[in-house]
Amino acid sequence: MKLNIAVLPGDGIGPEVTAQAVKVLKAIAIEFNHVFIFHEALVGASAMVKTGDPLPEETIAICENADAILFGAIGNTAYDIDPNAKVRPEQGLLRLRKSLDLYANIRPVIAYEDLLTKSSLKKSQIKDTNIVIYRELTGGIYFGEKKLSEDGNNASDICEYSRFEIERIAHLAFKAAQTRKGKLTLVDKANVLESSRLWRRVVQEIAPKYPDVELNYQFIDNAAMELIINPRQFDVILTENMFGDILSEEASVIVGSIGLLASASLGDKHAMFEPIHGAYTKAANKGIANPIASILSAAMLLEHFGLDDEADLVREGVDKSLKLHITTPDLNTKYDHVTTTKVGDFIEDFINNPDETNLN
Amino acid sequence: MKLNIAVLPGDGIGPEVTAQAVKVLKAIAIEFNHVFIFHEALVGASAMVKTGDPLPEETIAICENADAILFGAIGNTAYDIDPNAKVRPEQGLLRLRKSLDLYANIRPVIAYEDLLTKSSLKKSQIKDTNIVIYRELTGGIYFGEKKLSEDGNNASDICEYSRFEIERIAHLAFKAAQTRKGKLTLVDKANVLESSRLWRRVVQEIAPKYPDVELNYQFIDNAAMELIINPRQFDVILTENMFGDILSEEASVIVGSIGLLASASLGDKHAMFEPIHGAYTKAANKGIANPIASILSAAMLLEHFGLDDEADLVREGVDKSLKLHITTPDLNTKYDHVTTTKVGDFIEDFINNPDETNLN
Ligand SMILES: CC(C)[C@H](C(=O)O)[C@@H](O)C(=O)O
Numbered sequence: 257m258k259l260n261i262a263v264l265p266g267d268g269i270g271p272e273v274t275a276q277a278v279k280v281l282k283a284i285a286i287e288f289n290h291v292f293i294f295h296e297a298l299v300g301a302s303a304m305v306k307t308g309d310p311l312p313e314e315t316i317a318i319c320e321n322a323d324a325i326l327f328g329a330i331g332n333t334a335y336d337i338d339p340n341a342k343v344r345p346e347q348g349l350l351r352l353r354k355s356l357d358l359y360a361n362i363r364p365v366i367a368y369e370d371l372l373t374k375s376s377l378k379k380s381q382i383k384d385t386n387i388v389i390y391r392e393l394t395g396g397i398y399f400g401e402k403k404l405s406e407d408g409n410n411a412s413d414i415c416e417y418s419r420f421e422i423e424r425i426a427h428l429a430f431k432a433a434q435t436r437k438g439k440l441t442l443v444d445k446a447n448v449l450e451s452s453r454l455w456r457r458v459v460q461e462i463a464p465k466y467p468d469v470e471l472n473y474q475f476i477d478n479a480a481m482e483l484i485i486n487p488r489q490f491d492v493i494l495t496e497n498m499f500g501d502i503l504s505e506e507a508s509v510i511v512g513s514i515g516l517l518a519s520a521s522l523g524d525k526h527a528m529f530e531p532i533h534g535a536y537t538k539a540a541n542k543g544i545a546n547p548i549a550s551i552l553s554a555a556m557l558l559e560h561f562g563l564d565d566e567a568d569l570v571r572e573g574v575d576k577s578l579k580l581h582i583t584t585p586d587l588n589t590k591y592d593h594v595t596t597t598k599v600g601d602f603i604e605d606f607i608n609n610p611d612e613t614n615l616n
Numbered sequence: 617m618k619l620n621i622a623v624l625p626g627d628g629i630g631p632e633v634t635a636q637a638v639k640v641l642k643a644i645a646i647e648f649n650h651v652f653i654f655h656e657a658l659v660g661a662s663a664m665v666k667t668g669d670p671l672p673e674e675t676i677a678i679c680e681n682a683d684a685i686l687f688g689a690i691g692n693t694a695y696d697i698d699p700n701a702k703v704r705p706e707q708g709l710l711r712l713r714k715s716l717d718l719y720a721n722i723r724p725v726i727a728y729e730d731l732l733t734k735s736s737l738k739k740s741q742i743k744d745t746n747i748v749i750y751r752e753l754t755g756g757i758y759f760g761e762k763k764l765s766e767d768g769n770n771a772s773d774i775c776e777y778s779r780f781e782i783e784r785i786a787h788l789a790f791k792a793a794q795t796r797k798g799k800l801t802l803v804d805k806a807n808v809l810e811s812s813r814l815w816r817r818v819v820q821e822i823a824p825k826y827p828d829v830e831l832n833y834q835f836i837d838n839a840a841m842e843l844i845i846n847p848r849q850f851d852v853i854l855t856e857n858m859f860g861d862i863l864s865e866e867a868s869v870i871v872g873s874i875g876l877l878a879s880a881s882l883g884d885k886h887a888m889f890e891p892i893h894g895a896y897t898k899a900a901n902k903g904i905a906n907p908i909a910s911i912l913s914a915a916m917l918l919e920h921f922g923l924d925d926e927a928d929l930v931r932e933g934v935d936k937s938l939k940l941h942i943t944t945p946d947l948n949t950k951y952d953h954v955t956t957t958k959v960g961d962f963i964e965d966f967i968n969n970p971d972e973t974n975l976n
C-alpha cells in the first residue's frame with residue numbers, strides 16, 4: 257500500500273515522540289512492502305515562531321492532500337499562563353480538527369497486564385479494564401461563539417450541538433459497541449444542559465437500530481467518579497467534546513501513564529492520529545518523553561487502512577517493551593534512564609526481527 | 617445561640633440522612649444550651665408530587681427567613697433518563713441556589729486515616745490528602761441562556777461569567793488558603809474558553825493582595841488526572857460551576873465513599889449545607905444510606921456560626937464511628953448491616969457522653 261502521511265511534530269516533546277512513531281512506520285513499510293511517504297509540516301508554537309501562525313496555510317494544504325496525519329503535541333507554558341495572548345498554539349490543533357472535519361476522537365483505555373502496578377489505582381480495581389472513549393471533536397463549547405465584553409468585565413462561550421453532529425458520531429460509537437462488549441454509555445449533564453438533553457434524545461432515537469447494544473446513561477460528575485471506582489463497567493463511552501477531554505485524560509490513571517494513551521481523530525475524508533498527552537515543554541529534549549502513545553497512534557493509523565497485521569506487530573512490540581521494562585522513567589523502576597529513542601529503537605528492532613529481539 | 621434552621625429533606629435517601637443530621641443538631645443544642653428551631657419544607661421530586669413545583673413559594677419563604685438551610689438531596693431516576701421532561705427536580709435545587717445567591721460552594725476532601733484502605737486508590741497515594749474545593753455555584757453554563765430550536769435540531773447553553781462573580785468567590789478562596797497551607801490552584805480551560813481566560817485574568821489581578829498565597833493553574837483535563845495521581849499537591853482548588861461539579865464528585869474516590877462528602881453553599885445573606893451526593897432513589901428506605909455526609913454538613917453549619925467546639929464534637933463523633941466501623945455498607949466490611957439510623961444514634965450518644973460511648 258502507498259500512503260502519504262503528513263507529519264506534524266509540533267511543540268515540546270512532540271518532535272521526539274513523533275520521530276519514534278515515524279521510525280516504527282518506516283520499519284513496518286520495509287517489513288510489509290508498503291510505500292509510506294512522509295511530509296513534515298509546522299504547527300503550534302513552533303509554527304508561530306517561524307510564521308506567526310499556529311496553523312500555516314501550507315500545513316493545511318499538506319494535511320488535506322495526505323492520506324493520514326501523524327500529530328505530535330502543541331502548547332507552550334508561556335501561553336498557558338497568559339490569559340491575554342492574542343494567538344495561541346492550541347488554535348493550530350483546534351483549527352485543524354475543524355477544517356478537516358475530524359469529528360470523532362477515539363481514545364482507547366486499556367489496562368496492560370504488565371503495568372497494573374504502575375497505576376495510582378489498586379491492581380484489583382483496574383485489571384481487565386478495556387474502554388474506548390468516543391469524544392465528539394468539532395462541536396460543543398470548543399467551537400461555539402466566544403465573547404469578551406468591551407470593558408472586559410464579561411466573557412462567554414456557547415456550547416451548541418446539532419442533531420447532525422450528534423448522529424454521526426453516535427452511529428460510530430454504536431457500531432464500535434457491536435464489535436466489542438455491546439455496551440454504550442452516554443455521558444452528559446442532561447439534568448442541567450439543553451445541549452445534553454439533545455444528545456440524549458438523539459441517542460435514544462438511534463438506539464433501536466442497534467438492538468444488540470445495551471445503552472445506558474451517566475451524568476458527567478458521576479462518570480468522573482465511576483471511571484475510578486468501577487472502570488470495568490464501561491465498554492464504549494460516548495460523549496461531547498469538553499466532557500470527553502476531561503474523562504479521557506482522567507482515564508489515563510487507569511493505564512498508569514498518560515504517555516501511553518493514543519488516539520485517532522476521524523472525519524469522513526481525513527484521519528489524524530495523535531497521543532492524548534500535551535507538549536510538556538519542561539520535559540522536552542531530555543530523552544525522557546514516553547513515545548508509546550505516539551507509536552500506538554501509528555498503530556491506529558495502520559489499522560485505519562486495514563493493515564491489521566502491521567498494527568498487531570507494532571502493538572506486540574509495545575507489549576514486549578513493557579514486559580521487558582524497556583520504558584521511559586514515567587514507567588521504569590527497573591533500569592536507569594531508558595531514553596525516548598531507545599524505546600523507539602527497541603520496537604523498530606522487534607519489527608525487523610520479532611522472534612529474536614530481547615534485552616541486550 | 618438561637619438558630620432557625622430550614623430543613624429540606626428532598627428526594628430518595630435525602631429524608632433518611634437529613635433525619636440523622638437533625639438528630640445530631642438536636643443533641644448539640646441540648647449539650648451546649650442552644651435553641652435550634654427546625655422548619656421543614658418541600659423540594660425536588662417530592663415537592664412536584666404534592667405541588668407540581670420543585671421549589672414551592674412556601675419553601676423559598678421558609679429558606680429566606682431561616683438562619684441556615686439543611687438540604688438533603690434531590691432527583692429521581694425517571695427524570696434522569698427522560699430528556700423531554702418539562703419540569704425537573706434539579707430545578708428546585710438550582711433555583712434555590714440562584715434565588716438565595718449561594719455563590720460559593722465549599723467542598724472539603726479529607727482522606728480519613730481509618731478509611732485509607734476503602735479508597736480505590738492506593739493508600740500511599742492518598743494518605744494525608746486534605747483539599748478544599750471552592751466551586752462557583754450561581755454562574756457559568758448552569759445559568760446561562762438555554763435554547764432549543766423550534767425544529768428540535770439544535771440546542772445550546774451559554775457559559776458566562778462576570779468579573780464580579782469571579783472576584784467574590786476568588787477572595788473567599790484566597791482567604792481560605794491563608795488559613796491553610798497557603799496554596800491556591802485555579803482550575804479552568806483557559807487554552808480554549810473565553811470565560812476561563814476571564815477567570816485567569818481576574819484571579820491574577822487579585823493575587824497580589826494575598827502575597828502569602830502561592831497561586832498556580834491547571835487545565836481541567838489535567839486537573840482531573842492530577843487529582844488522582846498526586847492529590848497531596850492540592851490545598852485550595854478554585855473553579856467555576858461545571859468543573860467544580862465534576863472535580864468534587866471525582867474527589868470522593870480519595871475519601872473512599874461519596875457518602876462522606878459534605879458541603880456548604882454560602883452567599884452574603886444565606887447559607888445552605890448539603891451532602892454532595894444525590895438522591896440515589898434505588899437505595900431509599902433500605903437503611904443503607906450513609907448519613908455521614910449530611911452529619912458533616914451539619915458540622916459545617918455549626919462552624920459557620922462560630923460554634924467551633926460544637927462542630928469539633930460532631931466531627932469527633934464521626935471519627936469515632938469510622939474508627940469503630942459503625943458505618944453503613946458502603947464502608948463496612950466488619951459488621952453486618954449497620955443502618956443509617958444506627959450511625960446517627962451512635963453519634964448522638966457520643967455527643968451526649970463523649971467519654972463513654974463505645975461499641976455496644
Ligand atoms: C490542547 C487542547 C486544546 C486539547 C483539547 O482540549 O482538546 C487537548 O487537551 C486534547 O485533549 O487534545
Ligand SMILES: CC(C)[C@H](C(=O)O)[C@@H](O)C(=O)O
Pocket residue numbers: 447448477690691706709710861892894
Ligand atoms: C443535582 C445537580 C443539579 C447538582 C449539580 O450539578 O450542581 C449536583 O450534581 C451537585 O453537585 O450538587
